[in-house]
Amino acid sequence: MKVRLLTAIVLLGAVVFAGSNWPDLLRPVVKTTDGEEHIAGQLIIELVPEMRGRVQVSEQDGIALFGIPGLDELNRKWGVSLIAPLWRRPTVDPIAQKYGCDLQYLIQFDVNQDVMPVAADYQNRAEVAYAVPNGYMRFDEVPNDPEYGRQWHYVNLGAAVAWGVAKGRTRVVNCVLDDGLDLFHPDIEANLWINTPEDVNGNGRFDTLPYPDGDLDGIDQDMNGYADDVVGWDFVTGDPIPMPYQTDEHGTHCWGITNAVTNNGVGVAGTTWNSRSMALRCGQGGGISIYAAIGAIYYLVPMNAWSISMSFGSATPYQPMADACRYAWESGLVLFGSAGNDGAEVMRYPACYEGVENVAASGRNDTKASWSNYGTWVDVTAPGEGIYSTVPRLVGSYASLDGTSMSCPLAAGVACWIKCYDTTISNATCIQMLHDACDSMPDPLYAQG
Structure with missing residues (x-):
């Protein structure tokens, strides 16, 4: 849309909004053999409650790191380039903590990498409650x-x-x-x-x-x-x-x-x-x-x-x-x-x-x-x-x-x-x-x- 494009050009040099940790949600959509769809090269993981307060996201040689040794080893193995939190508010309310909302992260890696072996690797870590693809859901129109x-x-x-x-x-x-x-x-x-x-x-x-x-x-x-x-x-x-x-x-x-x-x-x-x-x-x-x-x-x-x-x-x-x-x-x-x-x-x-x-x-x-x-x-x-x-x-x-x-x-x-x-x-x-x-x-x- 022209209005959107022009506005974005004006703002490019003036305002920074979400920073560099926003995932690329315009990647290709992959359809699995059972017909389900997900965004290529992305997983959503939730860490176990014991990891609360331990995450210190950083970057080293192009690899995004959690600051948790076991997870960082997997990040290097799979070439994780980005870690994006799903909870971005500076404070966490008790209900959000109850459901682990502040422990959920998207990790992004090579767009051509099959996500299932990556998910299995993270799922096997004691620090991870679950790991799932970034599912894509169609509109019902x-x-x-x-x-x-x-x-x-x-x-x-x-x-x-x-x-x-x-x-x-x-x-x-x-x-x-x-x-x-x-x-x-x-x-x-x-x-x-x-x-x-x-x-x-x-x-x-x-x-x-x-x-x-x-x-x-x-x-x-x-x-x-x-x-x-x-x-x-x-x-x-x-x-x-x-x-x-x-x-x-x-x-x-x-x-x-x-x-x-x-x-x-x-x-x-x-x-x-x-x-x-x-x-x-x-x-x-x-x-x-x-x-x-x-x-x-x-x-x-x-x-x-x-x-x-x-x-x-x-x-x-x-x-x-x-x-x-x-x-x-x-x-x-x-x-x-x-x-x-x-x-x-x-x-x-x-x-x-x-x-x-x-x-x-x-x-x-x-x-x-x-x-x-x-x-x-x-x-x-x-x-x-x-x-x-x-x-x-x-x-x-x-x-x-x-x-x-x-x-x-x-x-x-x-x-x-x-x-x-x-x-x-x-x-x-x-x-x-x-x-x-x-x-x-x-x-x-x-x-x-």
Whole structure:
């Protein structure tokens, strides 16, 4: 996207954001014989609790070192060039410690190296709790006619009645983990969450110019480990401008479903009627890496977010991602994951992790969408066919898409509306209220519909 490119060029000589320890998440995606995918030449490892406080990352002759002899021996053996922590905040809260969030690291080595023997070597070390590939999870979207459906889903949800009872509150913050969003879309910008300490010119918006003309001064004003994160963070490239790459539209579409600016005489309405949403970019080109998704969760939880929408998945469960989801749930957030679009009775992750609501898709007649996954593990079903929402201005501003990818942010948006109605509500009570408000579905394939 031209705006992103020009901004990056201006900043290149002026501001340093994430430093040299941000991994290359644009490496090739490798597909294994069982169909699962991961980023080439990268592992995520979690160290055992006894290693807490012992890691001193350094570099010697091009090899990244932990400062732990046994691990450094393996790093030299496999030519590890980078060690990137998943937890970047200077302090660690007790729930994060409980799940070892601060003990998780990505290691990066030769892009052509098979990751499995490397993982086995690290897994055999007493210092390592587990070692897994940096899994790549595809978005659960099916493209459709951009004029089909518009916003029929709000009729089925009874949204007009709900909006008559309560509308969005700016202190209720929801988060869509996806491929970024068009920050300056006329139906998005006004509902962006603003990290006030980083808004250095104090105008309540994100100005992507170096200070004093804009907000980018390269200083981590709130000391959370992310400099200049006025509206969020790009976990792919390690900078504070989470705009989508070229024609990527998935994230902007999902973000708009949850929280497009409502009652502004422009475009479409969002489910929450004007709460606030962070801008987070975790992937591009059709999917995300678990490193980026986990990093985003560790970023947003301490920033007092309420909901997380995850419209992606794979059939493989990854322990670090499961730990991140449990950390978010126990910290008081609600999490939603898309069930998948295989049209089959199969489990998908993160939707099937503990603490995550598994969201399947329905059509206009409130029965299962033909392509939606199903099963007793589905928690809730939401409209997912012909959902009309925002897309980047570069590709037309608005479009209609199908997928459990669309159902997921819609369900998350309802949870945000519940929180706006009662800001004292807990995540467990909110989910129970969401279930209680659901209608039974006249479809035998959706036992939990």
